Amino acid sequence: MSNLGFNIAGVEFKNPVMTASGTFGSVGKEFEQFIDLSSLGAIVVKGISLDPWDGNNSPRIAETYGGMINSVGLQNDGVDNFIKNDMKFLQKHDTNIIVNIAGKTVDEYKEVARRLNDTDIDMIELNISCPNVKEGGVAFGTNALMAESITKEVKSVTNKPLIVKLSPNVTDITEIARAVENGGADCISMINTLIGMKIDIHRRKPVLFNKIGGLSGPAIKPVAIRMVHQVSKTVKIPIIGMGGIMNGEDAIEFIMAGATGVAVGTANLINPTATMDVLDGIKKYMNDYNITDLSSIRGIID
Amino acid sequence: MCVTKKKVIAKILKNEILVDNVYKMVVKSEELIFDFKPGQFVNLYSKDKSMLLPRPISVCEIDEENKEITLVFMVVGKGTEEFSRLRENDEVYLMAFLGNGFDLECEGENIIVGGGVGTPPLLELAKRLKGNNKIFLGFRKDVYLIDEFKKYGEVYVATEDGEHGEKGNVIDLMNKYVEKADRIYSCGPKGMLKAVKEYAANNKIEAYLSLEERMGCGFGACVGCAVKIKEDNDKGYKNKKVCVDGPVFKACEVMFDE
Ligand SMILES: Cc1cc2nc3c(=O)[nH]c(=O)nc-3n(C[C@H](O)[C@H](O)[C@H](O)COP(=O)(O)OP(=O)(O)OC[C@H]3O[C@@H](n4cnc5c(N)ncnc54)[C@H](O)[C@@H]3O)c2cc1C
Ligand SMILES: Cc1cc2nc3c(=O)[nH]c(=O)nc-3n(C[C@H](O)[C@H](O)[C@H](O)COP(=O)(O)O)c2cc1C
Ligand code: FES
Numbered sequence: 001m002s003n004l005g006f007n008i009a010g011v012e013f014k015n016p017v018m019t020a021s022g023t024f025g026s027v028g029k030e031f032e033q034f035i036d037l038s039s040l041g042a043i044v045v046k047g048i049s050l051d052p053w054d055g056n057n058s059p060r061i062a063e064t065y066g067g068m069i070n071s072v073g074l075q076n077d078g079v080d081n082f083i084k085n086d087m088k089f090l091q092k093h094d095t096n097i098i099v100n101i102a103g104k105t106v107d108e109y110k111e112v113a114r115r116l117n118d119t120d121i122d123m124i125e126l127n128i129s130c131p132n133v134k135e136g137g138v139a140f141g142t143n144a145l146m147a148e149s150i151t152k153e154v155k156s157v158t159n160k161p162l163i164v165k166l167s168p169n170v171t172d173i174t175e176i177a178r179a180v181e182n183g184g185a186d187c188i189s190m191i192n193t194l195i196g197m198k199i200d201i202h203r204r205k206p207v208l209f210n211k212i213g214g215l216s217g218p219a220i221k222p223v224a225i226r227m228v229h230q231v232s233k234t235v236k237i238p239i240i241g242m243g244g245i246m247n248g249e250d251a252i253e254f255i256m257a258g259a260t261g262v263a264v265g266t267a268n269l270i271n272p273t274a275t276m277d278v279l280d281g282i283k284k285y286m287n288d289y290n291i292t293d294l295s296s297i298r299g300i301i302d
Numbered sequence: 303m304c305v306t307k308k309k310v311i312a313k314i315l316k317n318e319i320l321v322d323n324v325y326k327m328v329v330k331s332e333e334l335i336f337d338f339k340p341g342q343f344v345n346l347y348s349k350d351k352s353m354l355l356p357r358p359i360s361v362c363e364i365d366e367e368n369k370e371i372t373l374v375f376m377v378v379g380k381g382t383e384e385f386s387r388l389r390e391n392d393e394v395y396l397m398a399f400l401g402n403g404f405d406l407e408c409e410g411e412n413i414i415v416g417g418g419v420g421t422p423p424l425l426e427l428a429k430r431l432k433g434n435n436k437i438f439l440g441f442r443k444d445v446y447l448i449d450e451f452k453k454y455g456e457v458y459v460a461t462e463d464g465e466h467g468e469k470g471n472v473i474d475l476m477n478k479y480v481e482k483a484d485r486i487y488s489c490g491p492k493g494m495l496k497a498v499k500e501y502a503a504n505n506k507i508e509a510y511l512s513l514e515e516r517m518g519c520g521f522g523a524c525v526g527c528a529v530k531i532k533e534d535n536d537k538g539y540k541n542k543k544v545c546v547d548g549p550v551f552k553a554c555e556v557m558f559d560e
Contacts, residue, residue: 023524030522030546033307046525054541059516061526063355068518072525075541207516217354269519270347270354272309 002286003293006260008238009161009186011096011122013261016251016294017279018042020242020265021100021125021165023216026076027086034272039279041261042096045082047127049101050108050115052078062198062207067217067244068266069196071210074102074127079112083119096122098163106140106153113158124160126151126185129167129192141167141192144179151183163240166190166231168220173227174234181235188231189240189263191224217266218244225257232258232299246274248281258299307521309347309397310334314388315370321444323377324419325386326362328370329396336366339403340427341489341512341550344371345520347395348381356397357381358520358545360423360489360512362447371398374422374447400520401549404510409433410484413507414455415472415498416440417490421447423512424489428454431487436480440472440494473497483507492558499553509553515544522546530557 004015018041019028026046028037037043055075062069076082082099090097099121103109113124128141128150140150147164155162164180166173168191177188193214198207206212224243232239241259244266245251251262267274282294291297312331320326338361345356363372377386388394404427414437416424421439428435428451435455439448445466451457458475459467468475472494483505488498489512502509518524527544532555539557542548 025523026525054537055525055528058526058528060528061355061516061518061524063353065352066354068355070518070524070526072528075525075528218351266354269524270356272521272523 002283002291004282006295008260009123011161013041013096015041015279016255016259016261016282017275018098018240018261018263019044019268019275020263021127022046022072022074023265023268027082027090029089031268031272035276038094040095040275042098042122043090043093044098044100044125044263045086045090046076047074047100047102048076048079048082048112049074049103050079050111052076052081057209059207059209060213062213064196064198064215065219067215067219068269069198069208069213069215070193071208071213073210079115083115087119087121091120098123098125100125100127100165102127106150109150109154110157113154113160117157117159121160123163123187124154124158125163125165125189126154127165127192129165129169141165141176142170144175147176148179148183151180151185155184161186163187163189165192166227167192168223168227168243169195174230177231177235181237185237187238187240188235189242190231191220191227191243194220194223216244218246220244221250221253225253228254228259229257229301245278248278248283248285251278251282252285252297255294255298256301258301260298307397307400308333308335309345309395311393312371312396314390314392314394316390317386317388319386320374320446324444324446325375325377327373327375327385327388329373329394330368330370331396332369334369334398336364336369338364338366338399340406340430341403341423342399342401343423343520343549344373345397345400346373346381346385347397348384350380350384353381353384355518356520357385358400358517361399361426362422363426363429374419376419397520401545402547404487404512404550406430406432408485411482412436412455413476413480413483413486414438415476415486415488415490415494417472417494418442420488420490420494420512421451424487425450425454427487433484436483438472438475438479439467440475440490441466471497473501476501485509486553488512488553495553495556496558499556499558502553510550511553511556512549513544513551513556514549517545520545531555532557
């Protein structure tokens with residue numbers, strides 16, 4: 001029997017496959033009819049803010065070669081609605097609940113984190129890397145001092161282990177990773193989307209209403225692998241890797257680059273059973289190569 | 303697990319050209335559950351891995367007994383071009399049935415208004431509505447499916463140059479030929495839907511519009527397909543998803559670019 005489990009900051013994961021925030025409905029309801037949600041390592045919910053957010057105008061989606069660009073803009077109904085209406089659904093399933101949080105100011109982030117203290121969620125994922133919100137969001141994730149300080153501030157008010165989600169839209173990702181580790185992050189998740197743009201040459205205008213958006217999907221995987229590898233050599237805290245994972249082999253690549261867990265994003269939109277296919281693919285790889293514990297291949301690339 | 307929609311492999315029974323760039327494809331899958339409402343759509347998936355996202359295409363006609371679905375689509379880009387090349391016995395990945403569909407309760411005078419490639423999804427609707435149908439179809443140039451629609455009501459056709467039917471648009475025709483109506487059902491380009499909404503409001507007729515938006519997933523997972531729908535809250539609207547809350551909405555609730 002192969003061992004897929006691990007522990008991050010006291011939270012036990014039965015397997016490494018999680019959902020990437022924003023690509024699994026708000027809390028996963030849309031996927032209940034396709035997969036058994038209890039088979040996931042964790043459900044990572046869509047970004048949640050203090051007050052409800054509208055998100056951006058449509059069109060919000062553009063397809064690009066081997067990827068997509070979105071400018072959804074963290075549309076959500078706010079943290080109180082989440083606690084009141086969505087927690088019940090999540091608690092029905094035997095899996096970890098990770099809540100991705102967003103804010104326009106440090107105080108907003110802190111208040112969302114505070115309100116989650118009395119809930120049964122397992123971890124918080126601090127989204128300081130969304131390219132689709134004007135205030136807050138990516139600004140916190142592209143400046144090392146700000147990244148360290150917001151990590152510290154949120155850490156000081158939460159009683160949950162803290163994951164900080166990094167933006168790839170920086171010159172030196174290791175600098176930001178070191179900063180959030182110094183700030184007290186328990187774990188790093190990476191990468192969020194790369195800032196991209198697409199132009200409709202027939203209409204001579206950008207495809208997205210917002211002009212720019214976040215690029216995701218297989219097109220970004222090499223960037224993600226490189227960054228996970230670099231960061232894993234820099235920090236001691238565990239990494240949840242994501243960016244273009246479509247199958248088990250992609251997930252294994254992230255694990256070899258140094259990721260402890262992996263998250264499936266865009267693939268969910270194309271194939272609603274993608275998470276289970278990734279999990280099966282990981283098991284098959286372990287079987288094919290006689291690997292009994294994932295830790296034996298974790299971070300093996302120098 | 304309650305499975306109502308599913309991604310399956312469907313077999314192509316027929317794929318023929320109707321007019322320049324418009325194809326009629328009949329697909330079949332034993333695996334599908336046929337709990338279908340007119341106005342619902344399917345996702346078609348490209349085999350070319352460079353195109354990740356599904357292409358939403360409305361259901362034109364359905365044969366529940368034989369598990370067959372007729373789709374009519376226009377070639378506008380790489381995905382639809384690939385689908386146009388599929389031949390009998392080829393296979394295509396498909397997810398069905400998506401979206402909410404039209405309300406079928408009306409028994410009085412129905413007005414059905416279609417524009418361009420928005421007309422196909424109205425065929426199965428026309429077939430299933432009780433009451434009398436007056437059907438207004440507008441096209442830029444080439445017309446299609448007219449004879450099929452004629453089986454289910456009085457059909458009036460408008461084209462831009464008047465080569466087929468009358469010169470003008472569907473609103474001109476409605477102004478001319480509608481005396482009484484209980485409900486309007488419409489699908490077509492945004493400009494036409496806006497005009498239908500206005501017509502319905504001016505004449506105090508209940509209307510349903512089938513909207514289109516760029517989609518990521520087609521089943522509610524990405525929040526990519528948002529439209530503003532009027533709601534009784536402090537903002538006066540709520541962002542709803544075209545793929546699951548729609549594509550059919552009450553005309554009076556659709557905000558377009560207000
Ligand atoms: C609910 C719904 C039902 C639909 N039903 C039908 C139908 O029955 N028959 C039919 O022919 N088409 C229908 N469409 C539109 C169809 O989905 C698009 O034409 C198709 O996805 C284009 O794919 P492509 O790869 O050929 O084009 P791409 O290469 O992706 O794009 C080429 C051009 O097509 C246009 N386009 C692409 N996607 C859309 C879209 N979602 N909406 C509007 N324009 C788009 C854009 O101008 C774009 O620049 C429907 C769309 C929706 C949302
Ligand atoms: C439609 C969409 C919505 C997203 N929403 C969020 C979000 O709310 N919070 C967040 O931290 N990341 C969000 N992301 C980023 C993903 O979680 C993930 O980091 C990114 O898409 C890379 O993974 P992928 O290539 O597997 O999709 C979103 C991505 C997509 C495509
Ligand atoms: S297309 Fe993904 S939510 Fe509608």
